[in-house]
Amino acid sequence: MSNQHTQKTYTLNTGDKIPAIGLGTWQSKPNEVRVAVKDALLAGYRHIDTALAYGNEAEVGAGIKDSGVPRDQIWLTTKLDNPWHKRVAEGIDSSLKDLGTDYVDLYLVHWPSSTDPNDLSKHLPDWDFIKTWQEVQKLPATGKVRNIGVSNFGIKNLEKLLNDPTCKIVPAVNQIELHPNNPSPKLVAYNTSKGIHSTGYSCLGSTDSPLYKDPTLLKLAEKKGKTPQQVLLVWGITKGWSVIPKSVNKARIEGNFNINGWELTADEINELDNLKDRFKVCGDAWLPIKVFFGDDE
Template structure:
């Protein structure tokens, strides 16, 4: 499949990102090379990894072994909390693992406000961007107060905020905050880990109307809202299936179905202001209760 099938979203610094990519969180290092190569063969040109995932080397090998020129593949990686004190060193490690001399997008993975270091980390990220080794810089899991803090200190807006976002946790206020600042919203866990795909669910019925899978329906919803999405899969079949979402569209009535699914209790992961150990408790609770300078 041609990579031009996937539309591009333009960041406020002029860099384009494919709107659909492959997320590789929790894919083991030994499997990442194969999965990434299969994804590129299927037509993907956007791979999202992170130091925290422990698979940057596999991702790099998958890209270099694909036969596709490096400049045609958009690579995102992320800075973890433990590396906030020396961002340049962590970034160099990521470059070495990925086997490249630049990345397209570099994100602060988590604000970890209790550590009190994300603002100084952002200052270092900005300096790396200005050095030319990164095409665009952004954040992940940042609430508005975190964005305000880094912009107040540096005057530099992130191009993207990658957050948990799916039909059951739609983050409307945060998306509006991002949009007002021309910050692209990128969705991790865009498919809500498969929740709501059981027979008879509202989304399953709606997907059947479009002759699509529930996953394809949800990804289409994200695309029409303008989100960048990075669904994870190790299945060659689903890699291809997830790309087959550009031949149909949703009606206003379809969007109404999605609107009714949103819940403040829909978060599956940890709140950005909570400790990392809170992830499982947060997920269990939901199952139970069901004008600033830009980086230019």
């Protein structure tokens, strides 16, 4: 049945299958993540997303162990942090050590910004994400990483990467901010045209999102007898990307996973596609270089 959203997977350009829904762990407070990961896995989630930058990989690893769910049944994604671009081999080893596992299913270059570890306000003068990717491409052969990809890459930076002669492996995934107020249709279409799967982060619009005051979304949720969050998740999955809603609240974690047995019609999808407001949860002002160019809408 097509409406079994939580059983759905997407086949990547490597042949591996990424589960359509996962648990995001960004901005989760210390000591909350371990329990959230365990709760999510016990609720049926089989996809967990973290990053070295979040500082919670050890807790994520502990939560996986606490759950008792076998490692080979879980899709685990982590990411290379900006100041580690020159130290890719060390970066993955650090993540694996903290996660307490010998491999990850997906390793992403978190941002197309090679930041100076000694001065986070500066970009490395002799290094960029092309060189980072040259190192990341070596990882699948080590067995430490099953799939490699990128995150926060817009069309401009993807073109730069894919057109470089050293790019031998097309990223399997591009993880980007995706919700009806930041739908990035051009970027999603570009990813798809290159065989790159899109994963949507901040897929619920993040904490205290203006989305939850949107009359179109609220009306649609009421009509369906679902929460706005459930509607947003089914919207994303129906659009063809994986979603990683973040929560540390057990009831919400379970509620976000309770999305089987119903669909959004083409008209309802269209309504959400055409919400007028626009906002980004995650900008690039904190980075030493610009990575978003407004060309992905």
